[in-house]
Amino acid sequence: MNQATPHVVARVGAFTQLLSSTRRGARLARLLAVTELRSWGVSQDLTERAELVVAELTANAVLHGRVPGRCFRLTLALGPAADRLRIEVSDARGDLRPLPRPTDTDPLGTTGRGLTLVTALADHWDCIPYPPSGKTVRADLLDTSPWPPGLDPTSPTTLGISTGGPRR
Template sequence: MNQATPHVGAPAAPFTQLLSSTRRGARLARLLAVAELRSRGASQDLTERAELVVAELAANAVLHGLVPGRCFRLTLALDPSARRLRVEVSDARGDLHPHPRPADPDPLPTGGRGLTLVTALADHWDCVPYPPSGKTVRAELFDTTA
């Protein structure tokens, strides 16, 4: 049987996992992301930033993207040659799109800082439709370690 040999430095196939839209599913998304990035040799800095981004996006998918009986999807696409990681979290609620909150006068709010963290940790993030009726929140992180 012939197998294609990947080019050195070519991006590996993306990691994709469906997870239950529960707090346990969000926690598992974070743990799986860390394990996957470590197994692919991602830097500690990139892994730590991705861990927080995945935690926030997965928590948002569970909290704001929940449709009973539907899962959310985590996808990680690591491109070592470009030193880039794309994190995608897709959920079934396409009618609710994330927006960063304006500055809150309360210095210690109890919620609503998730996308502020994503904005601070990711080099770019956006939201696109996920057919047929959901959405995908994508974040790109660049590895700046030498």
């Protein structure tokens, strides 16, 4: 019995964009990241986790890393096996470095949980200097989806459903 197995090609993706240090810039970063990841064919799980991480990191860049007249930079890099995504957000305020939320803060507070969320969603995150005076917060996400990169588990072809074509 011969069954066709999908051929998955290893891909490398890279995307960088400067965006205004505004709420609109942070929203646009999230939308651009999702669009780019979908075009690369990464799994839905990785795309959804990346969307939340990008939203949190860019919101922090706008709220805490903003310098008037300076933009922030969003960079996405997909590893060769398409199983590791690095998200980097660089801003102009190197003097304000991100710190995890203290555990003794107000549990009903409405702010201060972004990095806790990033910690939960990313496999690793850290902060490095971004010369001359800024910082880059970067997060690595591993694709834990059981589906090979580039395959959508909800597509008719993957599910073995005929989508038409010539009849014999």
